[in-house]
Amino acid sequence: MTETETSTYDVVVLGAGPVGENVADRTRAAGLSTAVVESELVGGECSYWACMPSKALLRPVIARADARRVPGIAHAVQGPLDAAAVLARRNAETSHWQDDGQAGWLESTGADLYRGHGRLTGPRTVTVTGADGVRHVLTARHAVAVCTGSRARLPDLPGLADVRPWTSREATSAQHVPGRLVVVGGGVVATEMATVWQALGSRVTVLVRGKGLLSRMEPFAGELVAESLAEAGADIRTGTSVTSVSRADGVLTVVTDRGDRIEADEILFATGRAPRTDDIGLDTVGLEPGSWLETDDSLRVTGTDWLYAVGDVNHRALLTHQGKYQARIAGAAIAARAAGDPLTEAVPWGAHSATADRHAVPQVVFTDPEAAAVGLSLAEAERAGYRVRAVDVDLTSVAGAGLYAAGYKGRARMVVDVEEEILRGVTLVGPGVGELIHSATIAVAGRVPVGRLWHAVPAYPTISEVWLRLLEAYRG
Structure with a gap:
């Protein structure tokens, strides 16, 4: 007979990635008892298969590219990267896929960690089945927060599973x-991983269904990244x-709709994400398994008064930093509702409203050049x-860019709302621009007025002087 233990908490969090960790941190800081359930590694996708390993892989690639553009040091960095050392550093940054440190931090907040597969088994109830066979039934007095993230979505191709394709997980953890390497896709994962593996010695072919790379950004972003990848030796189709x-015999054969046959050793599909909600018991509370969860701006699931969906699962902005932002909002909202305090979720930019998800989502693509x-x-x-009105500036007009690298290539655009005289968006492409975003x-x-931005004086000679060039171009 399976042993069953029951416990009651103020809050139960499904998922111990950065989002779940931050929900737990905020609710614990508010004095609420909190349980966190995790079926894999505490720290989640970001720590082991996404942000951290990918940036650890990219950093030496970008550092070498930057150095090669600086006279006086360029001659010293003409050799190949030490792939073994790059992979070893990546392994260290992921703690060799051990989560002791992150689990320790989570427990230091006062949250209780339950390892195992957690499923909703009714309103405010989560049942966790652990590897030891013990079943824990956790009841939440105030809220259950679903923070289970997303997974790579693979296309429906016959026999695909048999060829053992890479997803983002394999691409960031390969030894x-x-x-x-064939990379299928043109988004962030595709361009970053093409950058990494081309630099480490792979012969990379990128297959893009659309017209170009990074289609969700301004067109010039994908154009500049594609140009750089091609110069590095990648084949962009x-x-x-x-x-x-x-x-067959270890060799992959990829056939395209154009009749091309491409041989490769590995193939990476970077063709989108799907929510990790297919086996968490959504059906027990009247929701569709495997669906994205719609929420209000306090991250509470539509039609419920106790269920929250935070991070990728709500499909608002599939980015770690936005998920952590949402976690801070959700934690504050859960705590306020638990205390019976008034909420500001209807007030844009209030403490309980994830307004930035609609108006100010930042992103950096760590390719060469960076796109932000x-x-x-x-x-x-x-x-x-x-x-x-779009205002464009070539970054070669900025003194700091020329000092940063000889032959610096880059472009900036600000999208100005001509009625309100504020910025609706900014895009920067070029080496080092990620730090400007x-x-x-x-x-x-x-919502800083353009007239006020004129008085925000950029330091000289830095690349941030692009702000002055953009404002000058706008004023004419």
Whole structure:
């Protein structure tokens, strides 16, 4: 007979990635008892298969590329990267896929950690089945927060499972460099992983169904990244879809809708994400298993008064930093409701409203060059009905860019709402621009008037002087 233990908490959190950790941290800080359930590693996708390993892999690639553009040091970095050392550093940054440190931090907040598969088994109830066979029934007095994240979505191709394709997990945790790698997709994972493995010695072919890379950004972002990848030796094929994949004697054969046959050692499908909600008991509370969960701005699931969906699962912004932002909002909302305090979820930019998800989402793509954006692109702003003007600047006009690298290539755009004289969006592409995006985020989130930005004087000679060039171009 299975042993069953029952416990009651104020809050039960499903998922111990960065989002779940932050929900637990905020609710514990408010004095609420909190349980966290995790079926894999505490720290989640970001720590072991996404943000941390990918950036650990990319950093030496970008550092070498930057150094090669600086006279006086370029000659010293012309050799290949030490792939073994790069992979070893990546392994260290992921704590060798051991979660002792993160589990210790979570427990230090006062939250109780339950390891095992957790499923909703009714309103405010989560049942956890542990590896030891013990079943824990956890009841929440106030809230259950679903923070289970997302997984890679694979296309419906016959026999695909038999060829053991890479997803983002395999691409960031591989322990060897494939001789030939096919990357299917043109988004963030595809471009970053193409950058990594091409630099580490793979012969990379990128197959993109659409017209170009990074289609959710301004068109020039994908164009500059594609140009750089091609210069590095990658083969970029747009308007191309995979029709079949097979493996024989260790060799993959990829056939496209154009009739191309490409041989490779590995294939990475970076073709979107799906919510990890298919086996968490949504049906027991009247919701569709495997669905994205719709929420209000306090992250409470529509039609419920106790269920929250935080991070990727709500499909608002599939980014770790936005998920952690949502976690802070959700934690504050849960605590306020538990205390019977009034909420500000109906007030834009209030303590209980995830307003930034709609207006000021920043993202950096750590390719060479980096692509960074916040807010709306020109096309998105026009579709939303705003009267806007795009202001473009070539980053070669900025003194700091020329000092950063010889032959610096980059471009910046700000999308100005001409009625309100505020910024609706900013996009920056070029080496080192990822560190500039927070200033743009402040301008967009703070609705800083363009006239006031004129008085925010950028230090000389830095790349941030692009702000002055953009404002000069806008004023004419």
